[in-house]
Amino acid sequence: MADPLTFPPALVIAxxxxxxxxxxxxxxLIAALxxxxxxxxxxxxxxxxxxxxxxxxAAGRPCHNLDVWMLGEAGALASFARRSRGAxxxxxxxxxxxxDGVTGxxxxxxxxxxxxxxxxxxxxxxxxxxxxxxxAAVVHGLSTFDPRVNVAGVIFNRVGSPTHxxxxxxxxxQRTAVRxxxxxxxxxxxxLPERHLGLVPAAEQDAAAWVAAVRAAVExxxxxxxxxxxxxxxxxxxxxxxxxxxxxxxxxxAQPPPAERPVVAVARxxxxxxxxxDNLELLEEAGAExxxxxxxxxxxxxxxxxxxxxxxxxxxxxxxxxxxxxxxxAAIAAAATAGMPIYAECGGLMYLCExxxxxxxxxxxxxxxxPGRSVMTARLTLGYRLARAPHDNWLWxxxxxxxxxxxxxxxxxxxxQALEPAYTLLPVHYQKEARxxxxxxxxxxxxxxxxxxxxxxxxxxxxxxxARAWSCAAGAHVIYGETSHEPIRQSENR
Numbered sequence: 001m002a003d004p005l006t007f008p009p010a011l012v013i014a015x016x017x018x019x020x021x022x023x024x025x026x027x028x029l030i031a032a033l034x035x036x037x038x039x040x041x042x043x044x045x046x047x048x049x050x051x052x053x054x055x056x057x058a059a060g061r062p063c064h065n066l067d068v069w070m071l072g073e074a075g076a077l078a079s080f081a082r083r084s085r086g087a088x089x090x091x092x093x094x095x096x097x098x099x100d101g102v103t104g105x106x107x108x109x110x111x112x113x114x115x116x117x118x119x120x121x122x123x124x125x126x127x128x129x130x131x132x133x134x135x136a137a138v139v140h141g142l143s144t145f146d147p148r149v150n151v152a153g154v155i156f157n158r159v160g161s162p163t164h165x166x167x168x169x170x171x172x173x174q175r176t177a178v179r180x181x182x183x184x185x186x187x188x189x190x191x192l193p194e195r196h197l198g199l200v201p202a203a204e205q206d207a208a209a210w211v212a213a214v215r216a217a218v219e220x221x222x223x224x225x226x227x228x229x230x231x232x233x234x235x236x237x238x239x240x241x242x243x244x245x246x247x248x249x250x251x252x253x254a255q256p257p258p259a260e261r262p263v264v265a266v267a268r269x270x271x272x273x274x275x276x277x278d279n280l281e282l283l284e285e286a287g288a289e290x291x292x293x294x295x296x297x298x299x300x301x302x303x304x305x306x307x308x309x310x311x312x313x314x315x316x317x318x319x320x321x322x323x324x325x326x327x328x329x330a331a332i333a334a335a336a337t338a339g340m341p342i343y344a345e346c347g348g349l350m351y352l353c354e355x356x357x358x359x360x361x362x363x364x365x366x367x368x369x370x371p372g373r374s375v376m377t378a379r380l381t382l383g384y385r386l387a388r389a390p391h392d393n394w395l396w397x398x399x400x401x402x403x404x405x406x407x408x409x410x411x412x413x414x415x416x417q418a419l420e421p422a423y424t425l426l427p428v429h430y431q432k433e434a435r436x437x438x439x440x441x442x443x444x445x446x447x448x449x450x451x452x453x454x455x456x457x458x459x460x461x462x463x464x465x466x467a468r469a470w471s472c473a474a475g476a477h478v479i480y481g482e483t484s485h486e487p488i489r490q491s492e493n494r
Contacts, residue, residue, distance in 0.1 A: 007080065008041065008087045009231035010120035014094035014111040016138055020127040021157035023051050024190055025222075026093040028214030030058040032224050033089060035215065041087035043080065045111050046095035047384075047405040047450065049274040049312070054192075055093060057207040058215070062277040066092065069102055069109040069384055070403045070455045073117055079278070079454055080118065089231055092120065098142055098149070102384060103429055109384075112149045121152040121230045123181065128156040128168055136171040143178050152230045155222055156183035179230070182222035189213045261289045262467035265305035269294035271322060272347055274312035279453040282460035288467065295351065299327035307341040307467035308332070310348025312450060316376050316410065319356045323364035336369040336444055341394055341466040344446035346408050349438065350374035352446055353412065370441060372414030382407045383430065387423035387437065387449055394466035395445055395459060401426070402456050404449040412448075414439075422447040443470075 013026045026042075033040045042055040042063040047070070052063035064083045068076045084090045094111025101107035115122050124142060128135055135156070143151035154172060159165045165183045172180050184190065190213060218224065264283055268275060272295060280290060291302035296318055301308065315322060322329075332352070336342060342352075350356055355373035356364045363373070385404050389396035422438030422445050425431065438447020443466075453460050 007118065008084050008090050009228075010084075010090040010092060010118050011227065011231045012045075012092045012094055012111055012115040012118075012120050012122045013125060014098040014115070014122050015125045015127075016142060017097045020125045021184070021190075022093050022125050023054055023192065024214050025125045025155055025157065025184065025218065026091060027054050027058040027211055028184075028218035029222070029224070029227065030055060030091050031211050031215035032218045032222075033091070033228075034059060035219075036224075038088040039086065041084040041090040043083070043090060043092040044095070045092060045114050046109055047407070047452070048095065049276070051093060052277075053273070054207060054211070055091075058211045064277055065452065066114050067109055067452060068113055068117065070405070070452045075454060076114070077117065089228070090120075092118075098122065098124070098151075099145060107146075112146060115150070116146075116148050119150075121150050121233070123153040123155060123227065123230070124151060124178070125155050125157050127158055128164070128183070129158045129160070129186070132164070132167045133171040135168050136175040139172050139178050140176045143176060151178055152233075153179045153181045153227065155181050158186045159183040160186060179226065181226055184217050184221050187213075187217065190217055260468060261287050262306040262464060262471050263291050263302060263304045264288040264307045264309060264464065264467055265291050265293055265302045266309045267295050267311060267348070268292040269296045270313075271296055271315045271318040272311050272313040272351075274345070274347065274450065276452055279451075279460070282453045282457055283464060286461040286464040288460075288464045295325065295328050295332075296321050297325075299325065300331045301328075301335060304471075305335075305340075306471035307463060308335060308343070309463075310342065310344040310351055310446075312346035312348065312408075315347045315350050315356060316358050316374075319358045319362070319364040319366075322351065322356075322366065329365070329367045332367045333369050336367075336442060339443050339470065341463065341470055342369075342444045342446075343395065343463060344444065345450050346406075346448050349412065349446040349448060350410055352444065353414075369444060370414070370439065370446060371417060371419070372412060374410045375413050376410050378409070380407075380409055381448070384428065385431070385437075385449055386426045386428040388426055390421055390424050390436075391440075393440055393445065394443065394469075395462050400456075402451060402459075404451045404455075406448050406450070408448055423449060425449075 013022050015022050030040050030042055040059050042059040043066050044052045044063055045066050047067055055063040066076050099107045099110050099112045101110035107113050126135055139154050156168050169180045291305055293302050344352055352367050352370045353372055353374050354368045356366050357375040359376045385406055387402050389398055389400045391398050419439040421436035422440050425435050425437045427434055
């Protein structure tokens with residue numbers, strides 16, 4: 001066994017509930033630390049794509065997810081150790097409220113769970129609107145609820161005036177041992193735009209201007225030196241040990257010769273942005289050459305691509321533009337007909353259907369390789385899922401299980417014709433009955449399930465192997481069209 005893991009100092013930024021301002025404070029703090037010349041490793045607790053895009057903008061490096069339910073404690077620790085190596089500090093944004101986990105009586109995968117796992121100090125972000133002395137009661141409750149969680153500091157958000165800030169500080173310092181680290185004012189420039197799945201991703205807004213504004217607010221109102229001291233006061237060496245050599249082998253398959261590196265096309269633009277950096281890195285480590293393209297703007301797939309990934313995002317907001325790009329829809333249909341391996345999650349499934357019905361009720365033609373249409377509804381479907389593979393295919397072996405999550409407002413209205421399901425979703429937590437999910441049509445595997453490949457790293461290797469096999473067997477007989485394709489290696493941006 002290797003020596004115990006040595007981590008950089010770490011802070012978990014948490015709150016009593018969603019909407020308190022965790023992302024604002026976390027991004028501002030990261031940007032302020034980077035401006036001091038520190039190397040900051042950003043992380044986000046739980047399944048999320050949007051907040052990490054904003055934290056990555058602040059840090060100037062990818063933000064990785066720490067999801068204990070999907071990865072397990074050992075997997076989350078190993079991921080944290082790998083992604084924080086060489087950093088001066090890790091800053092971790094929590095999820096929902098501090099103790100909100102998988103169920104009402106279990107805080108698995110919560111910010112508190114991650115803080116205990118890393119023995120990291122917790123800094124609370126408290127939305128102090130319409131609140132004064134009661135702030136002390138909230139801080140007292142959160143700091144004493146679980147003695148194993150070190151709630152060391154609090155930052156007040158949306159404070160109305162210096163007098164209001166002074167009242168809050170006085171109350172908390174009088175009744176708790178939690179250190180008051182400062183406050184941020186009510187300021188519309190610090191407020192992020194939101195939509196039906198949460199905040200607007202960095203790619204769809206002027207994220208750089210917002211990061212500059214929140215950095216200035218943090219530098220003006222928060223004791224950054226005290227925050228650093230809280231992080232550095234925690235132990236940096238953990239008792240948890242693992243065989244790092246074996247772990248590296250499981251995450252880094254042997255690299256094939258350059259001539260054998262198949263091109264995997266990955267949709268990435270405003271409509272398709274829900275991509276875990278870990279998934280992309282694992283694909284590269286398994287031997288793929290990643291080629292990013294835009295279904296919104298490009299008129300064909302990347303030249304020579306041998307597999308296609310259509311991730312989630314917001315196709316419903318760009319449905320008219322996607323429908324208008326007839327050349328791209330035809331190229332994807334041609335690839336599907338030719339048997340190219342295609343992996344689609346959520347928004348990718350919606351794009352592959354015959355049509356998409358947007359929130360206004362307008363119907364937009366899509367790629368037409370899956371029967372039926374996706375329809376936006378007012379009902380949110382979300383939660384962790386345990387999926388079992390019902391049969392063998394290029395990605396799965398029958399009977400294998402994987403953990404993932406759902407988060408969508410649309411439904412797939414498909415005809416009664418029998419389709420092979422992509423998965424069987426098993427009873428877990430609040431889901432009481434097993435049910436089929438998604439479909440496999442030819443070499444297309446599509447569902448609403450989002451997967452984190454670190455939960456099952458062999459998925460990346462299988463996808464790359466399927467691309468290599470298809471390329472050898474089929475040759476380049478798909479018409480790719482014109483793209484702005486430029487191969488991008490994720491390792492260059494770590």
